[in-house]
Amino acid sequence: MNVSSTTVITTTTTSDTSCLLTAIDDATSNTCTPPTNSTSDARDNHDATVNDSSLDESNEEDPRHKCDGSINTGADAGDTSRDDSVSATNAADGCVSSVTSDGGSGEDNSSTNAGTSTTTVANVSAGAASSALSYSSISVITAARANAKPVSETRKFFCREWAWAKLWACVEQRPAAKTCGALLVAGPGAGKTALCRELVTPSTGHGRHATQLQSRLLAHHFCHAHDVLSLCVANFIQSLVTQLSYSPLLSGYKEKLDAPDVRAALEIKALYHNPDEAFKRAILFPLSEIENPQKTLLLVVDSVDEDSLMNTNESNCELPGSVSSVKQSGVSRTVADLLASHHHLLPHWILLVVSARRCSRYITRQFTGFRRIALDDLRRNQVVRDVQQYILCRLDREPALRNHLSRETAEMLNQLHIKSNGCFLYLEKVLDGVAEGWVTLREIRDIPGTLNGLYLWLCQRLYPRRNFQRVAPLLAVTLAARQSLTPKELQDAIRSRALEMSEEEWTKRWGLLKRVLCPYSDKVLLFHHSFAEWLxxxxxxxxxxxxxxxxxxxxxxxxxxxxxxxxxxxxxxxxAFHLARMPIQAPLQHCHLAQWLVSSGASIDTCFEHVGPLDHRAVKLLQEAGAQLPPDPLFDDDIGEDEEDDDEEE
Structure with missing residues (x-):
């Protein structure tokens, strides 16, 4: 960073910090009640009383690695800068939003408390930061595909007017510009998915730019690491085709799908065998042939860099969006590959909006020429203002937070503002802890200033003594699942090992796990993908x-x-997928896994009748168990390439 940019940050932070402290000071004298003394009691009651037995002896804590419990260890475990290894956004993105207890339900429920008037704190902050607040309740869907079941949640969405304005400028410039898209970049938890969701399921009161953008949304897709189907290129194409077919913004597209070559390209085997050809024949070519709409429309794809958790530690997996993975196979293996290879063929009346982590340099190279919009660049005044307004708006709307506010603790909120470094997930988790009573504002000075450090500090606080050993098996199953499990499915998996577990014991373990789960999902879903990678x-x-x-x-x-x-x-x-990845310990050997499959009574002979995302380790295990691959190029190409990868690895 050069001298001039450093000066900008220092000046901006000092000026805006003064405004923040002024707003908090006024709010304290006008609206806040004295802080209560029940915080420590609530924190003590927050810890569940469980026994110290574990599911098996392998989960016993090694005393050599025992953490000393010091909060300062978070600074050593986490980087001093924003972590580049953590993946951004999932269905529970801790972005510029705040979960409320009064949740709505359904895919497009009407907003609750929409257009609520701002009170003292909001008015003060608006004057201090010279920026109008815009927030309301929304019902957000987290469906990655058009036919996916939505997750009901109610959030408060704050600010980001400047981001709406930049996106609108991209829309207006699209017909004459050489670029065909915009790239939203930021670190994990900075609000990329929240912004995309707000486009898909809008709330009221975001101003002219947001309203116009939302009215021009043509189709969308959310990539989630916890859902392998959302990362599948074939499902991505199917989702877009479905949305385009029923979009009132297009005329004549649905009729194009009746062509024989388009129907052939959309057959399930063709989609998996050659998704690039299907994308061109079913989407790109028909869109270029129909009558052009009078307005520029939006195609939004969130988290194009998000890969499934199962690939985290597998060395033979290509990076999503990597050029080599396309050149070697000639087929796009990820959504990022597909869009990067064909975005230049999109008609001039479509603006492609994609989001990715700031550290995903292979993605930024793939989308060279896209207008880059950084959501967490603290050199920009509007980003600093968003952080301030988020804190002030939560104080305004949540009495549980205001009860902890005093003149002495106001400075702690300023420290929180600085430590967050533009990460709204950081702000959300700390403020949630304060509102729930197991974190005090005075403790903010001890919390590490990185997201990784915060996670370590939170685990030390949420799982004291040996409680983490109690919840570790549940986390292991959650991370291993290819799709989000229901609580009943998770319980069945745990009881497959702990047969004698009582209902009371399960309830205690489930209570421990819920501390890190997404509170508005009916599935077992961690609050953020970056926390899953941290584990x-x-x-x-x-x-x-x-x-x-x-x-x-x-x-x-x-x-x-x-x-x-x-x-x-x-x-x-x-x-077979899970069996191929389970630990092999004596007397069990790898050759026994095929026998396990056969003796289990599973229908090995018909297993390849299902066409879906293939895993080469599972396919090889099924072949060893006697399954016959059908004479189809879909299987021949995939298995041949995977065997070459295995040979190179050896």
Whole structure:
């Protein structure tokens, strides 16, 4: 960073910090009640009382790696700068939003408390930061595909008027510009997915630019690491075709799908065998042939760099969006590959908006020429203002937060503003802890200034003593699953190993797990994908909080073993997927896994009747068990390439 940019940051931070403190000071004298003394009691009651037994002896804590419990260890475990290894956004993105307890339900429920008037704190902050507040309740869907079941949630969306204005400028310039898209970049938890969701499921009161953008949304797709189907290129194409067919903004597209070559390209086997050809024949060519709409329309794809958790530690996996993966196979393997290879063929009346982590340099190279919009660049006044307004708006709307506010603790909120470094997930988790009573404002000075450090500090606080060992098996199953599980499915997987677990014991373990789950989902879903990756990275989470995903695969494999005789072809492939990744310990050997499959009673002969995302390790295991690959180029190409990868690895 050069001298001039440093000066800008210092000046901006000093000026805006003064405004923030002024607003908080006025709010304290006018609206805030004295802080209560019940924080420590609430924090003590927050810790569940559980016994110290674990599911198995392998989960016992190694005393050599025992953490000393010091909060300052978070600074050592996390980087001093924003972590580049953490993936951005999932269905529970902790972005520029705040979860409220009064949740709505349904895919497009009307907003609650929409257009609520701002009170003292909001008015003061608006005057201090010279920026109008814009926030309201929204009902957000997290469906990655058009036919996916939505997750009901109610959030408050704050600010970002400047981002709406920049996107609108891209829309207006699209017909004459050489670029065909905009790239939203930021670190994990900075609000990329929240912004995309607000486009898809809008709320009121965001101003002219946001309203116009929302009225021009043509189609959307959200990539989620916890849902392997959302990362599948074939499902991405199917989702877009479905949305385009029923969009009132297009005329004549649906009729184009009746052409024989388009129908052939959209057959399930063709979609998996040659998604690039399907994308061109079913989407690009028809869009270029229909009558051009009078207005520029939006195509939004969120988290194009998000890869599935199962690939985190597999060395033979290509990076999503990497040029080599396309050149070697000639087929786009990820959504990023597909868009990067064909975005230049989009008609001039479509603006492609994609989001990715700032550290995903292979993505930025793939989308060279896109207008780059950084959501967490603190050199820009509007980003600093967004952070301030988020804090002030939560104080305005949540009495539980204001109860902790005083003149002495106001300075702590300024420290929180600085430590967040533009990461709204950081702000959200800390303020949620304060509102729930297990974090005090005075403790903010002790919280590490990175997201990784915050996660370590939170785990030390949420799971004291040996409580993390109680929840580690549940986390292992959650991370190993290819799609989000229901609580009942998770319980069945855990009980496949702990047969004697009582309902009371399960309730205690479930209570421990809920502390890090997304509170507005009916599935078992961690609050953010970056936390899932943190649990798998010993460099940041330390040995004490490292989760062994292979144990999760073993429990899921055992659970499917009990139902093997009734599994459909898709479930048989999933069975082999988990079985191939479970830990091999004596007397069990790798050659026994095929025998396991056969003796379980699973229908090996028909397992390849299901056409879906293939995993080469599962396919090889199924072949060893006697499954015959059908004479189809879809299987021949995939298995041939994977065997070459294995040879190179050896």
């Amino acid at each position: 798998l990275d010993v460099k940041h989470c330390t040995q004490k909080y490292l989760v062994d995903v292979s144990q999760g695969h073993a429990m899921l494999a055992m659970c499917l073993t009990l139902e093997a005789a009734s599994l459909n072809p898709a479930k048989v492939q999933e069975f």
